[in-house]
Amino acid sequence: MSDxxxxxxxASGGPDRIRYAVGECSLxxxxxxxxxxxxxxxxxGDDADELLRDLERxxxxxxxxxxxxxxEGLAEAVACxxxxxxxxxxxxxxxxxxxxxxxxxxxxxxxxxxxxxxxELARRIGTPGAARAxxxxxxxxxLAVAIPCHRVVRSDGSLSGYRWGVERKRTLLQRxxxxx
DNA sequence: TATTCCTGTCCTG
DNA sequence: CAGGACAGGAATA
Numbered sequence: 423m424s425d426x427x428x429x430x431x432x433a434s435g436g437p438d439r440i441r442y443a444v445g446e447c448s449l450x451x452x453x454x455x456x457x458x459x460x461x462x463x464x465x466x467g468d469d470a471d472e473l474l475r476d477l478e479r480x481x482x483x484x485x486x487x488x489x490x491x492x493x494e495g496l497a498e499a500v501a502c503x504x505x506x507x508x509x510x511x512x513x514x515x516x517x518x519x520x521x522x523x524x525x526x527x528x529x530x531x532x533x534x535x536x537x538x539x540x541x542e543l544a545r546r547i548g549t550p551g552a553a554r555a556x557x558x559x560x561x562x563x564x565l566a567v568a569i570p571c572h573r574v575v576r577s578d579g580s581l582s583g584y585r586w587g588v589e590r591k592r593t594l595l596q597r598x599x600x601x602x
Numbered sequence: 603t604a605t606t607c608c609t610g611t612c613c614t615g
Numbered sequence: 616c617a618g619g620a621c622a623g624g625a626a627t628a
Contacts, residue, residue: 544623
C-alpha cells in the first residue's frame with residue numbers, strides 16, 4: 423500500500439471485496455456496489471462498461487466481482503429512483519473525509535420534495551461560508567439516490583450541476599414535485 | 603445585470 | 616509542501 427492510488431480519491435481504508443450489479447432504470451443504466459458492511463456505491467450512466475470502469479477507478483485496490491446479495495440493493499436503488507419519496511433502507515457503507523460525511527449526513531436529513539441551497543447546507547453543518555466546499559463534497563457523493571445530492575440547488579433556485587448529468591437531476595426533482 | 607473577489611476543501615505536481 | 620480547481624455566494628459598479 424505504499425504506492426499512491428493513481429485516481430483513487432479518499433480510498434484509505436477501503437473495502438477489500440466489492441460485489442456489484444448493473445441494471446436499467448428510467449434514468450439509464452444504474453450500478454450498485456456493496457462491501458461487507460453495506461452499499462458503498464450507487465452510480466448512474468449511459469452504459470454498464472462506463473459504470474464499471476468508474477467503480478474500478480473509485481476502488482482500485484478492491485477485488486470487484488459481480489452478482490451476489492447486491493441484487494437486493496439494486497432493486498431497492500431502482501425503486502428509489504422511480505419513486506424517490508421512498509428512500510433507501512439498506513445499510514450504507516459510506517466512505518469519505520469527516521467533512522464529506524458531515525455533508526452527506528445532513529443531506530440525508532433533507533426530505534423528498536424539499537431542496538436546500540449549498541449555503542444553507544453549509545450553515546447546517548456548522549461551516550457557514552463553505553458553500554463551495556459543500557458543492558465539492560456533493561460532487562464526490564458515491565451513493566447517487568441514497569444520499570440525495572440532487573436536492574441541493576443554488577440560492578437563486580437554479581439547478582447548478584450534477585455529477586451524473588443535470589438532466590437526471592432535473593428529472594428526479596420533477597418527480598418529487600419540486601419543479602413544474 | 604455583468605463583473606469581481608472571496609471562500610473551504612480536495613487533488614495534483 | 617505549494618499551487619490550482621470547483622456543482623457557490625456576496626459585493627461592487
